[in-house]
Each structure stands twice: as structure tokens, then as C-alpha cells.
Amino acid sequence: MNTFEKYGISIPEILIPKNIDTSTWSVVACDQYTQDRNYWKDVEKTAGTKPSALNIILPEVYLQDSDKSERIKKIKSVMRQYISDGVFSEPEKSFVYIERTTGFGRVRHGLVVALDLETYDWKPFTTALTRATEATILERIPPRMEIRNGAPLESPHIMLLVNDPDHALVEKTGELAKKDAPLYEGDLMKNGGSIKGWAVKSYEAVMQVTAGLEKLYNSGKATVQGKETSFLFAVGDGNHSLATAKTVWNEYKQKLLAEGKSDEEISESPVRYALVEIVNIYDTGLTFEPIHRVLFNADGKAVLDFVQKNLGGNIVKLESEKLLAEKVRNSKAGFGFIYKSNVEMNYIFLDTPVTDLAVSALQPCLDKFIASENAAGNKEKIEIDYIHGEDEVMRLGSNGALGLLLPPVAKDSFFATISGRGPLPRKSFSMGEADEKRFYLECRKLFD
Numbered sequence: 001m002n003t004f005e006k007y008g009i010s011i012p013e014i015l016i017p018k019n020i021d022t023s024t025w026s027v028v029a030c031d032q033y034t035q036d037r038n039y040w041k042d043v044e045k046t047a048g049t050k051p052s053a054l055n056i057i058l059p060e061v062y063l064q065d066s067d068k069s070e071r072i073k074k075i076k077s078v079m080r081q082y083i084s085d086g087v088f089s090e091p092e093k094s095f096v097y098i099e100r101t102t103g104f105g106r107v108r109h110g111l112v113v114a115l116d117l118e119t120y121d122w123k124p125f126t127t128a129l130t131r132a133t134e135a136t137i138l139e140r141i142p143p144r145m146e147i148r149n150g151a152p153l154e155s156p157h158i159m160l161l162v163n164d165p166d167h168a169l170v171e172k173t174g175e176l177a178k179k180d181a182p183l184y185e186g187d188l189m190k191n192g193g194s195i196k197g198w199a200v201k202s203y204e205a206v207m208q209v210t211a212g213l214e215k216l217y218n219s220g221k222a223t224v225q226g227k228e229t230s231f232l233f234a235v236g237d238g239n240h241s242l243a244t245a246k247t248v249w250n251e252y253k254q255k256l257l258a259e260g261k262s263d264e265e266i267s268e269s270p271v272r273y274a275l276v277e278i279v280n281i282y283d284t285g286l287t288f289e290p291i292h293r294v295l296f297n298a299d300g301k302a303v304l305d306f307v308q309k310n311l312g313g314n315i316v317k318l319e320s321e322k323l324l325a326e327k328v329r330n331s332k333a334g335f336g337f338i339y340k341s342n343v344e345m346n347y348i349f350l351d352t353p354v355t356d357l358a359v360s361a362l363q364p365c366l367d368k369f370i371a372s373e374n375a376a377g378n379k380e381k382i383e384i385d386y387i388h389g390e391d392e393v394m395r396l397g398s399n400g401a402l403g404l405l406l407p408p409v410a411k412d413s414f415f416a417t418i419s420g421r422g423p424l425p426r427k428s429f430s431m432g433e434a435d436e437k438r439f440y441l442e443c444r445k446l447f448d
Contacts, residue, residue: 004209004213005116006217007214008116008120008130009113009115010114010116011093011094011114012114013091014091014092014442015089015092015442015443016089016092016183016441016443018086018087020184020441022187022188022194022441023188023189024046024047025047025051025053026053026195026441027043027054027440028192028435028437028439028440029237029437029438030058030157031060032434032437034061039061040059042190053155053439055075055078056078056082056443057147057440058071068143079153083153088443092199094200095111095199096111097174098110098111098197100193100195100439101193101194102285102433103193103435104432104436106286108436109174109279109285110170111169111209112197112277113276114276114444115233115273116272116273117245117249117273117274120233122239122246124422127224129230129232130160130234131231131234131423132239133234133235133418133429134424134427134428135423136240136243137426140240141243141247144240144241144244145244145247145248150447152445152446152447153443153445153446154443155442155444156438157238157241157437158274158277159235159277159279159431159438160234160278160279163219163220163234163281164280167282168211169278170212170278170280171280171283173205173212177202181198184196185197192439193435216232217232220415231419234415236279236431238276252269253272271447281414289388289432290407291387291429292387292389292393292405292406293363293366293384293386294384294385294387294393294401295370295384295404297381297382297383298369298401300338300339300340300346302369303366306365307362307369310365311350311353311354313334313352315348315349315350316348317346317347317349318348320347321394324338324347324405325394325405327349328406329408333352333353333354333355333358334350334352334407335358335406336348336349336404337350337405338393338394338397338398338404339403355413356420357414357424357428358406359406359424359425359428359429360428363425363426363428366404369382386427388430393405
């Protein structure tokens, strides 16, 4: 029996390239720099002719290109080649504890495990152990299925969050795993920082994983319609990749059933699992950045009045963008409005009484306003965009758009909001900067 079955995970068989050069093998998550082909061209130059994770992923900047099918065929061919050529060391049956020092000097801690896809569901108000944090867009799944279906290998950029203010799981396991020599270590390309990984092999380290999971399992318990449930993992990054893995497994499971495979054979299929990294939401190296909003062709005052009417709160006029940004940063549910009326710039702070994560209240309000105004047949349709960084929001607000600053993401209400309201609206938060996203490194065999 899988010792960790109760917690929806399993100990994976990890594949690491022999004599790994992390500076050429590891590349950032495929869903970063989706508008920057030059970034990925530079990655190609850096990797050169060496074995590289670049050759077994499809950067999403190329997802709409006419040669996508050829790229996917080549990816699977390279996977088979890497296996047959002995690129990888012998499989290491172990969790992996990670310390990632980002290019910004922050140290993030992680634990790589195999997640049982039977215990994950992206649907709203699910009671599964692992739940989505943002709405899943079903149209994004089929193109990703083409890559995973039949792939000999997987390498993850999925990051799961745990609600662990006592640092009982990842960090305490790491203290014990670090008594042994690292499994790998090295620098990461293009401002990616550096990384170290340790196999979690000792009895005391594995027992700490069990103890940490049990503590979190119990703290995440709730009773829903008379049934006891637990909310253990929240998908922080890679929501659509995990949804793809689940969909592929559901289809493959039906195939195995049709072939008359036993329950044991089905449960032991590698396709049932997805390699993921667990990160503590309270990790000192993990920053949660709000994703701001900008509305084009909208009347700033009308939007402000609509939001205040629906969410309540008090309006405070400020004299500069600097004062407004500081006010929003220091709030839990306050929003900053930057817009021009005639020639006058407006810097307005709306302090609302919202107690859930602020974005979960604001986005439905904006959607309602935009739908109503656009249905009225106005000449110019209102459009919305999602912006990282305050400076760009201020710039757009001063050039005729409406800039909307969102407050920091409150870690202490994150799990409670998802448990109570379901997945957050699209583009709710970002876990750090683009260069801090997960880099591909560990692999696992998937399809034979």
C-alpha cells in the first residue's frame, strides 16, 4: 500500500541527467515570456547542443505556430532519445527537497512529489484534497493534451501550495534532508538564480513528511453535507498543466478499463500521477504579487461609482500616484483608481469592507460593469487587460485608460477564500516575478 495514499501523493522515481549542468539543462516554465520570442531564442543559444529540458517542452510562445505538430513530434522523439542514450542517471525513488535562490536573492523551499490525479479536481466547490486556485479555461487543455498524450517523460512546472504557518512540512523536512550530500546543485540561466536539491532518503526525513502532511490534513478538515473532507493542496502555478494531466489520465484510465486491466494495474499506472513541487504559502522566499487591471474606453468616474455601489467603502482623494500606491499597498481590500477627467489626473483610493481576497470581489464587479456598458451599444467597446507592476498601470492611467491598483494578496485568507468561494477569478495573483517561476529539472517516466 502507498504509505502516502491518504494525502494524495506518492514517492516518485526521479530522473536526473548524469553530470547535470543546470545552467543549460534547466529552463523556465513554458508559460512565461509568451510574447517574447527573443527570450526563447536566447535560451536556445544558451542550451546549444547539450541535452536540455528546452528540447522536451513546448514554450507557449510557439503554441499558435503552424509547425506546432512537428514540434510536438520532435519533443517526444527527443524524450525517447534521451532515455535510450543514457542521458539520465538511474532512477532515484525519493521525494526531492529543493532550495531555489532566485535572481532577486530570495530563497524558496520546495518538495517534489508525485500527485495522485484521482485526488485533484479543478471544478468550483470541489471537496478534493487538491483544488484549483483560479478558474480553469477548458479551451486551453486540448493543445496541452497533444504534448502529454503518449509522452515518454514529464518534467513539471506545477507548484502546489500548502497552508503551513508552522513550516512543518517542507522546511522541517529540508532540515533533515540536508544532512546528506545534494543530489544536484548549480546556476540557472538568464537571471534564474541557482538551485540545490537533496533526495529525501533518511527514515527521519520521510517520517517528517508524514508528520507534516498529517498535521496539514487535520488542519484543513471540514464537514461538507455530512461528509468529512480536507483541503490539503492549492494549485499555485501550472493550473492548466495539472488540469491537462487529469484529463489525459481520465481518458487513459478508460482505455485500461476497456483492455480489462486489473484495479492494481490501473492504480499503479505512472499516468495516474503528475510530478509537482509543494511550496509553503508562508515560505519567506515566496512573494505573492497582485495582478492589476486596466480598462480601456471606460469612464473612470462611472467605474468608481459602480464599484463603490456594489462593494461599499469610502473614497479618499490623494494628490499623487506615489501616495495612492502606498495607500493600496498598505491595505487589505483597498483599490486605487487612476484616470484622467478632462485634463485633471485623479488618484482615488476606495477603501472597501471586503473580508475575502480583494480580487475575488472586484473582478465579478468589473465583469458586470463591462458587460452592461458593452451591451448598451456604445461606440467603443470597453476592454480589460491584466498588468504586472504599478508603474505600467500608472502610465496607462495617465494616457487615457483607467488604471486599477489591487492590494497585496493576503496569505492568511487565501485558503479560506478558495474553500468558501471556489477558485479565484482569472489573473488573480502571481507567485513572484517571471524569472522566479519554476525551472524544469527533475523528470519522471510517463508513457512506455
